Amino acid sequence: MADPDPDEPVEPAGGSDPDAALPADPDLVRNALIEWYEADHREFPWRRTEDPYAILVSEVMSQQTQLDRVVSAWEDFLDRWPTPADLAAAERGDVVAFWSDHSLGYNNRAKYLHEAATQIETAYDGEFPRTPDELAELMGVGPYTANAVASFAFNNGDAVVDTNVKRVLYRAFDVPDDDAAFERVATRVMPDEESRVWNNAIMELGGVACGKRPRCDEAGCPWREWCHAYQTGDFTAPDVPTQPSFEGSRRQFRGRIVRLLGEHDEMELDTLGHRIRVDYTPDGEHGREWLRGLLTDLTEDGLVEVEDRDGETIARL
Incomplete structure (x- = not known):
């Protein structure tokens, strides 16, 4: 499947339904979620x-x-x-x-x-x-x-709508906090005759990547390209009434690190620092010590590996 275009125009769900914005081709979000779930999910x-x-x-x-x-x-x-x-x-x-x-x-x-x-x-x-x-x-x-x-x-159910699914739809597609709207959008986005894999997948998304504390990059959320919350940094939801500012947060820079290391086999500490923020200065407030703290967090989460090599600090996924 071709990579989705984050700039692709969106239309209201269901054509004239104003409750949410989905890509013009909803199969993009459907395929992305199912592929993410089938590649790796919690084993119960x-x-x-x-x-x-x-x-x-x-x-x-x-x-x-x-x-x-x-x-x-x-x-x-x-x-x-x-x-x-x-x-x-x-x-x-x-x-x-x-x-x-x-x-x-x-x-x-x-x-x-x-x-x-x-x-x-x-x-x-x-x-x-x-x-x-x-x-x-x-x-x-x-x-x-x-x-x-x-x-x-x-495999003959309707779209499941629980607290986790509401949170996902609210954040991803800017669905209003209204039960009827959640039902309509959940039904709209679910592929026909695939309720077994779909409902498992969207509930997994809410449980693993889009919890009250979002783990968008760490969990490799497949909807980042379209997600309203990811684009705006506003991760409030019906069960998450307040949310710290995303812009300039550690969460934002952790995500940038993961994305950059996903594009490169490995990166030296200062090179990485200059790539994730324009005001990075090795000995400054947002310098090596600050960046090492972020890498330590990511290492403890099992997402990043760090080693010292020939006097240089090297980071990789």
């Missing part, structure tokens, strides 16, 4: 299955719980109750006790999950519902969870 075990029951358990467990903490609980839960039939046959008290023992938050979720398994066995004759509307009929399953299960298990 529920991403390696299309079993709707296992995915439903992961979605319920993940509500307001850090994903890294969910993994062992999810595996233990499925070892104990591997199918909806097994869960439906269990004592509700045992399910609630498991939930509490694994510190999974509100115990009502355990009750709802047990009830949902019972519905699958009785109302659906053991056949897992496949559409978002059908899944939303299960106890404790709201529109988001229903859509996520439909997407990840059956």
Whole structure:
């Protein structure tokens, strides 16, 4: 795929929809995100299955719980109750006790999950519902969870819109903080019949690159060319009400370092300094000591390597 042109004119999403600006060819952002996700993403075990029951358990467990903490609980839960039939046959008290023992938050979720398994066995004759509307009929399953299960298990969901996705759309395409606008733009940008990979990818983007503290360059965000926040330095979002100034910030110069080192095999310290800011002076306020501090941060993040060679400091990715 050819490199996108950051100067390409934009049009409102959906042609006449004023809620957001996307490239005239939305396939550019679609392809860029999917390629980024497929090249490298966090490995969670529920991403390696299309079993709707296992995915439903992961979605319920993940509500307001850090994903890294969910993994062992999810595996233990499925070892104990591997199918909806097994869960439906269990004592509700045992399910609630498991939930509490694994510190999974509100115990009502355990009750709802047990009830949902019972519905699958009785109302659906053991056949897992496949559409978002059908899944939303299960106890404790709201529109988001229903859509996520439909997407990840059956690839027939709609665009998922959670807090992370709202943050991404707000920043990238200047979508107003309005639920209806987020729904319209999310639907507009999602490619047809690819809800499984798309919803995983855009949620990954919000979780890895576009969190409350953005990591645009460090995470190699694939939407930097089009992103309104990246261009303006305003990284506020519905869940991020204030944001330090980007212009002149350490974040800005860290990003410049990463981009420059991505274009060159390696760079000497002063050469790098002069390239990232016009007022760089080796012994000045924004000189070698300041630049070494930035490189130390990037080294600790595992993004840059620094070595002393023949009396010179050399940096590389």
